[in-house]
Amino acid sequence: MLTIVVVLYREKALRSLNKKLNLVLPALVAVAFGLGLNSAYADEPKGQHDLVQPAASHPNAKPGVPAPVKVSSPGGYGHSEGLEYAKTPEYKQEFDKAIQSAKVHCVDFMKANPNSLNKAIISDLDETLLDNRPYFQDVKKDFTWADFEKWVFKAKAPNLPATAEFLKWARDQGFAIIFLTGRPENMRVVTTANLIKNKVAYDGLYMRGDDDKRPASKFKAEVRKKIESMGYKIVVNIGDQESDLAGGFALDGEKLPNKLYFVQ
């Protein structure tokens, strides 16, 4: 019983610390990360598991059309299939085509709304901006949230260059860059540290509440609704899962390829 109380107290303290850290400048977060706070969190594996493996992504989903929340798996892609696909020209073409389409939508919006001051882009993180293939390459076994969490807490996922370049370009045009990820709040410090390491400039980071068990599609649509209610116009929403795009509150949705896993 005493152990439970101590653990609960420790978790509460860590969560409180996390919230405080989120209020200070990203540079301070980076310093905190450097001092080893990541390892303190790594001792506390917990969080939301909304990655399902193995499963199939649906790379041919029509951009801008809300997808069904549940998608069945026709083939059952696993790590090796997903990793192999990510090495093919088709993957790169599909990725580049979606990013190019996103850029075209931004340009068209700016032409139609030259004085817009509230234009925003919503971007997912994992397999959209952050590349987790080093993790999948290493584990060579079925996905587990605990293993993936250890990787995330290393904060060393590289950028997917096409997305990073697009977001940088868009921000230079005056778009607010707002990240919307299914990663839980207890990963905020390490996620921010990863973005700082990767030299990613952005304007907002929305994460899932630690106890939020809703499907990503529902959680993400609600956040986009909230963002638009604050006055932003979401011009483009990009993500590697249909659940990133479902539910509206964006003028355009761009589906990036991912056959590593499926997020409901």
Ligand SMILES: [Mg+2]
């Ligand atoms: Mg993703």
